[in-house]
Amino acid sequence: AKAFSEEMGGLGAAFGDYAKKWDATTIATDWQGFCSDSRAIIAALTSRITRENRELLPLADRLDRAA
Numbered sequence: 001a002k003a004f005s006e007e008m009g010g011l012g013a014a015f016g017d018y019a020k021k022w023d024a025t026t027i028a029t030d031w032q033g034f035c036s037d038s039r040a041i042i043a044a045l046t047s048r049i050t051r052e053n054r055e056l057l058p059l060a061d062r063l064d065r066a067a
Contacts, residue, residue, distance in 0.1 A: 004056050011044055011048055018037055018038075
């Protein structure tokens with residue numbers, strides 16, 4: 001859980017940077033850059049969700065059942 005929490009901090013900051021960087025003006029002036037950054041952040045979020053579903057949630061379920 002600690003590793004997931006620490007990892008999320010970095011992902012949260014990365015998403016914050018992405019959101020600050022890309023507004024209507026920057027998207028219009030650099031569409032390809034926006035698409036590239038969007039693919040990267042979506043891939044990171046997808047990976048995180050997949051890992052939570054495969055690793056973290058089963059551990060939480062086992063802990064709940066053991067309690």
